[in-house]
Structures are given as C-alpha cells and as structure tokens.
Amino acid sequence: MLIRTGTDIRSSEVTDRSLWLDRRRFLALGAAGALALSGVPAHAASLSTVRGKFAADEPLTPMKDVTTYTNFYELGTDKSDPAQLAPSYFTKVKPWSVAVEGECAKPATLGYEDLIKPHQLEERIYRMRCVEAWSMVIPWVGVPLGDILRRFEPSSKAKYVVFTTLQDPERLPGQRRAILDWPYVEALRMDEAMHPLTLLAVGLYGEELLPQNGAPIRLVVPWKYGFKGIKSIVGIRFTETPPRTAWMKAAAREYGFYANVNPAVDHPRWSQASERRIGEFLKRKTLPFNGYAEQVASLYSGMDLAVNY
Numbered sequence: 001m002l003i004r005t006g007t008d009i010r011s012s013e014v015t016d017r018s019l020w021l022d023r024r025r026f027l028a029l030g031a032a033g034a035l036a037l038s039g040v041p042a043h044a045a046s047l048s049t050v051r052g053k054f055a056a057d058e059p060l061t062p063m064k065d066v067t068t069y070t071n072f073y074e075l076g077t078d079k080s081d082p083a084q085l086a087p088s089y090f091t092k093v094k095p096w097s098v099a100v101e102g103e104c105a106k107p108a109t110l111g112y113e114d115l116i117k118p119h120q121l122e123e124r125i126y127r128m129r130c131v132e133a134w135s136m137v138i139p140w141v142g143v144p145l146g147d148i149l150r151r152f153e154p155s156s157k158a159k160y161v162v163f164t165t166l167q168d169p170e171r172l173p174g175q176r177r178a179i180l181d182w183p184y185v186e187a188l189r190m191d192e193a194m195h196p197l198t199l200l201a202v203g204l205y206g207e208e209l210l211p212q213n214g215a216p217i218r219l220v221v222p223w224k225y226g227f228k229g230i231k232s233i234v235g236i237r238f239t240e241t242p243p244r245t246a247w248m249k250a251a252a253r254e255y256g257f258y259a260n261v262n263p264a265v266d267h268p269r270w271s272q273a274s275e276r277r278i279g280e281f282l283k284r285k286t287l288p289f290n291g292y293a294e295q296v297a298s299l300y301s302g303m304d305l306a307v308n309y
C-alpha cells in the first residue's frame with residue numbers, strides 16, 4: 001500500500017497503480033494464461049522481474065501517459081506522434097541485434113536473446129526529467145548496463161561508450177527528413193555507464209517496451225536529461241575520445257555532453273529550476289541530479305557543472 005500525506009492523490013494515479021499492482025500479483029502466479037484472463041490487451045509480452053534497487057517512492061506516472069507522451073523524433077516531433085505512427089511503421093522489433101565494438105577484448109554482434117537472457121531482469125522505479133522541463137516516474141524493467149558491458153571486456157583505452165539508434169527510414173519515417181543528423185547517437189563516460197543506476201531497459205510496467213518507448217532496448221540514465229536515454233539501440237562502441245552526439249551536432253550550446261539535471265544551470269531558452277510532473281497541475285522544484293545526487297554527485301567532483309553542462 002502506498003501511503004502519502006499532505007498531498008492530493010489524483011484518482012487516475014491510484015487506479016493506474018492499483019491495477020498494475022493487482023496485475024503483478026496475478027502474473028506472480030506464473031500462469032502463462034493469466035494475461036489472457038486478466039483482460040489486459042496482449043499488445044506486449046509480460047516480463048518476469050525482481051524488485052531492483054533505488055525505487056523512488058512516488059506515485060507512478062500512468063502507463064497511458066508514459067506510452068503516449070513521448071519524444072522519439074524518428075517517429076515525429078510532436079509528443080503524440082510516436083504512439084500514433086509506431087503501429088503503422090515501427091512494428092517489427094524482433095529479431096533485433098546489437099553490435100558491440102571498439103576498445104574491448106570481446107567485440108560481438110549479439111541477438112536480443114543472447115544480449116539480455118543471461119541476466120535477471122530488475123524493476124527500477126525512477127524519476128525521469130526531460131530537458132523540456134516535464135517529468136515522470138516510470139517503473140522500468142531492465143538490466144544494469146555495467147553488467148552487460150563487462151561481458152565484452154572493455155580495455156583500459158575505453159573511456160566512453162557510444163550508442164547508436166536503428167537507421168531505417170522505412171520503419172522510422174522521421175529519418176526521411178533532416179531533423180537531426182541520423183542515426184541518433186548518444187554517449188556516456190565509462191564511469192557513468194558502469195554506475196549501478198544506469199539501466200539498459202527492455203520494458204516498463206512489467207511489460208516489454210512498446211516501440212514508441214524505444215523497443216526492444218533503450219538506455220535509462222535517471223540523473224540526466226531524457227535525451228541521453230537513447231532508444232532502439234543497435235550499436236554500442238567503446239571509444240577513447242568522446243563523440244559528438246546527435247543533440248550536440250544540432251545545438252551544442254543548448255545540449256551538452258553531460259546533460260546532468262541541474263536546476264542551477266538554465267537552458268539558454270528556458271529555466272531549469274522547476275518542472276511539471278505529468279499528471280500534476282502545480283510545478284515542482286527540480287532537484288540537482290534529478291534527486292540522485294547522493295548516488296552520483298561524486299562522479300563530477302572538481303568539475304565546473306556550468307561549463308560541463
């Protein structure tokens with residue numbers, strides 16, 4: 001039972017969360033047929049998970065908002081576009097493979113199963129904050145990225161990890177227009193990638209990711225702005241030097257490499273001091289490192305975060 005005091009719980013949140021908890025109990029029975037009986041549309045397969053670390057104790061953003069209010073420019077630039085276009089275009093996400101290359105002893109191209117199956121899936125409830133000053137609380141399902149990366153034995157030259165999204169204008173029609181320099185590229189410093197909070201997500205709300213949320217594999221870095229969370233990853237490369245990410249190429253002054261959530265450093269065109277939690281009316285204060293300072297601030301000690309934004 002979620003107990004809160006002093007705040008108004010919207011009924012939609014309560015409904016959404018309790019439905020989800022009921023459903024999890026149902027799935028915990030382990031019956032494959034449970035899904036069919038539960039009346040939940042079988043649009044995505046359910047996943048078996050264990051409760052992971054760092055669970056934010058805040059009301060979850062309803063699944064409907066998480067899956068329909070999205071940024072995925074390969075499927076349109078309006079928040080509602082990806083959910084609307086995905087069912088016509090981005091339907092096939094399996095088979096899927098990821099090429100892992102660069103500064104490592106064991107480069108390999110692995111299918112989704114070989115990449116993910118050796119690991120126990122965890123549920124991680126994270127606060128997420130978009131650079132556009134809206135936020136959500138999302139129950140992700142995934143594997144700590146570090147556990148996966150270690151299997152490829154990165155060398156001492158591996159200082160960064162670079163991720164690439166699928167390039168396929170048939171399935172991702174937004175790539176037919178030069179909105180960004182496709183494919184979308186994002187990167188983390190090695191210590192950020194290996195941090196236990198960093199997740200390679202394959203699902204949310206106990207189900208496989210829907211295409212609009214970056215199926216079948218996407219990055220989740222809860223102390224950074226949402227654009228670091230690259231979707232539908234097909235490439236992972238260990239490098240000695242930092243790459244220019246897709247957003248740095250588009251507007252380096254607005255979107256830095258670090259992109260740590262920082263209420264003290266405004267975006268050139270708007271304040272970052274507060275945010276709108278999707279589903280809430282009043283704005284709330286944005287927290288340094290999105291509330292994860294205790295876990296990650298030490299990664300940046302000695303750095304001027306106004307310069308390294």
Ligand SMILES: Nc1nc2c(c(=O)[nH]1)N[C@H]1C(S)=C(S)[C@@H](COP(=O)(O)O)O[C@H]1N2
Nearest residue numbers: 070071072073130165184226227229230231
């Ligand atoms: N390939 C790709 N990944 C992307 C984006 C994108 O446009 N293309 N948008 C980013 C931004 S700005 C945000 S806020 C998050 C949104 O993730 P969500 O829709 O699952 O909440 O995805 C990020 N990952």
Ligand SMILES: [Mo]
Nearest residue numbers: 130131226227
């Ligand atoms: Mo974002």
